[in-house]
């Protein structure tokens with residue numbers, strides 16, 4: 001086991017940032033922490049690495065956070081902006097210089113796909129290349145555990161996919177990865193297991209598929225109606241129970257029910273742009289658990305996560 005955390009608590013004055021968090025991460029796993037802004041993700045990462053004090057039992061590689069050998073861990077903080085006028089090569093070489101037995105910077109540049117951009121100033125790299133260069137700076141010590149705090153925030157879809165492939169490659173090579181993200185597709189794509197933090201508590205823990213199964217709801221037919229309200233009314237009258245997703249008309253149904261749904265709509269004279277069948281995703285599970293969309297927050301007026309989800313996380317809290 002690489003990380004073992006039990007009943008971790010941290011307050012900042014009156015603010016409870018972590019309220020008894022327990023979880024464990026195994027070697028070679030990609031574990032993703034998700035949760036609304038202010039849920040406690042960064043505080044938890046800082047507690048795991050001893051840069052903030054916390055109550056509870058934490059061990060990383062079997063040792064208290066402050067006693068872990070630095071060389072075994074690589075950490076990419078959320079706010080990390082290297083100097084614009086360093087080339088990619090200079091950036092990696094700088095970090096390599098901090099370790100006695102660092103890897104060859106050229107090899108690290110190749111690993112993060114920047115061999116051809118080694119001489120490019122950081123400011124002239126694309127968003128995705130910049131983040132890969134930053135990840136590269138955490139790889140100079142060949143860490144066994146890599147911690148990435150929102151590694152793809154602000155990057156375009158191509159850059160995000162490049163980073164995903166990089167992270168997957170590292171995990172395939174045996175690196176344990178702990179990452180935070182606000183992107184549910186990222187957690188779903190990358191993570192072996194996901195922990196959902198809300199208000200300092202781990203309210204759900206499991207593989208993306210398990211969380212979707214437990215909290216994602218039913219598969220649904222989504223209708224892009226010309227008039228959503230009229231569409232919902234028509235389907236309700238026909239015996240369907242529309243789900244409130246904030247946009248379009250969604251009714252729990254199998255794909256085989258599409259013809260019947262379309263018929264009900266045309267009987268009611270409702271026009272539509274499109275009809276699609278969709279299985280629930282991690283986004284849906286997240287919305288159910290937090291009462292928000294993926295980019296909202298409980299503090300933005302969402303509901304308190306249902307009690308049942310708090311208790312159902314408990315037995316799996318420790319792997």
Ligand SMILES: Nc1ncnc2c1ncn2[C@@H]1O[C@H](COP(=O)(O)OP(=O)(O)OP(=O)(O)O)[C@@H](O)[C@H]1O
Nearest residue numbers: 012015016017035036037038039040041042043044
């Ligand atoms: N140094 C600090 N001093 C006071 N309060 C803090 C400090 N750091 C965090 N907090 C508070 O603790 C809570 C958890 O914050 P944290 O940054 O861990 O959340 P987060 O899940 O990482 O949020 P985000 O997704 O926005 O990065 C918040 O209410 C935050 O305001």
